[in-house]
């Protein structure tokens with residue numbers, strides 16, 4: 001799948017819904033290509049109590065359920081279909097799924113085509129000193 005196809009798929013999954021005053025979802029959409037060559041999609045979930053998670057982590061969780069930890073490429077869009085970069089939580093989440101994800105590419109511009117790697121977004125990931 002090309003980046004343009006990934007972008008079209010991400011936009012097709014947008015489905016902004018305010019279900020009630022406690023729950024909304026579908027305002028952000030992500031498509032993720034796993035190292036296994038499969039594609040995973042996800043949308044954001046926002047709960048009034050502060051829980052919920054981003055579209056990227058939703059897609060990555062589905063990928064993990066499918067037995068894959070490594071990401072090749074990610075495209076993420078907001079409710080208007082514009083490209084988004086990953087938040088800090090998603091950067092850490094993807095890094096901790098697999099250290100190989102530092103090479104995962106995020107589409108940051110369609111015209112001209114420009115990508116940045118997770119390693120560029122997260123030069124100093126969280127660490128504890130434990131091995």
Ligand SMILES: [Zn+2]
Nearest residue numbers: 054086087090
């Ligand atoms: Zn995020």
